[in-house]
Amino acid sequence: MSAPSLKETLAGAVKEAMRNKDKDRLVTLRMAQAAIKQIEIDERRDLSDDEVLKVLDKMLKQRRDAASQYDDAGRQELADKERAEMVIIEEFMPAALTDDELDGLIREAISTADAQGMQDMGKVMNALRPQVTGRVDMGHLSQKVRAALAG
Structure with a gap:
């Protein structure tokens, strides 16, 4: 039997939260x-696990931005x-990449895309995106790619 899809895992977690009467977890x-x-x-179609990861990644980014804004406004x-x-x-996201793993993927993408400088940043990011979705903050990735292409 194959592993459950991410949607099935999420549904199981909802049921468990309901059984445990964990309201905050259930709402999220x-x-x-x-x-x-x-x-x-x-x-009008079912989402694949990769697409579900993109949705969850977007939700994380929204919460990260909101938390930052609330901090700035003094709403702890x-x-x-x-x-x-x-x-x-984050429990449903794949394991985050370490900086060393990320640097290796960036070097590989730069050589694969034959990137010469900043004008090729889009090519490098497009090559990396499928490999890192849900495993790294895209803003952090962008900064690292920019630094690698500039240096």
Whole structure:
């Protein structure tokens, strides 16, 4: 039997949260399910695990940005809530890449894309995107690629 899909894993986690009466976790997981379902309805198709990862990655980015804005506004309780949601969503993401792994992938992508400088940054990012989705913050990746191409 094959491993359960990411959507099935998410559904199982929702059931477990309901059984455990873990309201905060349940709300966050249902929010993730709703975001996935909305895209499936809009596009009239089932999402693959990679596409589900992209949805979850987008949710993480939204929460990271919101937490930062709440911190700037002095709303610590709301920032903490966003961070708690991030922890729950991150459970369903693949393991994050270390800096060494990321540097290796960047070097490989630069040589594969035959990148000569900053004008080839798009080629390098497009080569890296499928390998790193959900495993690294894209802003961090962009900075590292920019530094590698400049240096």
